[in-house]
Amino acid sequence: MGFGSYDESEQDNQEYDTDFDDDDGLDTEDNTHKGDVEYEFTASNDELLDRLKDIKETETNT
Template identity: 80%
Template sequence: MGFGSYDETEQDNQEYDTDFEDDDGVSAEENAHDGDVEFEFTASNDELLDRLEDIKENT
């Protein structure tokens, strides 16, 4: 059988490993973190809007 050819017998000869162990993979809760995030903005709204306008002009 050449590269790219399709052989229907290959369809019947496939074996699948569906025996999954409970220890496989990563638990989503394993790395869960509880906490707070706080941001402190030092610029005023006007300064931020001016900066946004500068960015828009340069793109």
């Protein structure tokens, strides 16, 4: 067989490991945040909208 070729009979003989253990994954409860997050914006709505417009114009020009 040459490089990149394969034996078609091997297509039927593939084995898949579908036995998943619960210990293999991440426990998302370990990193749960139990607090409050507050944001303070110093820019006005008009300043933020102007900035968004600039960003969109930059994206369409590139």
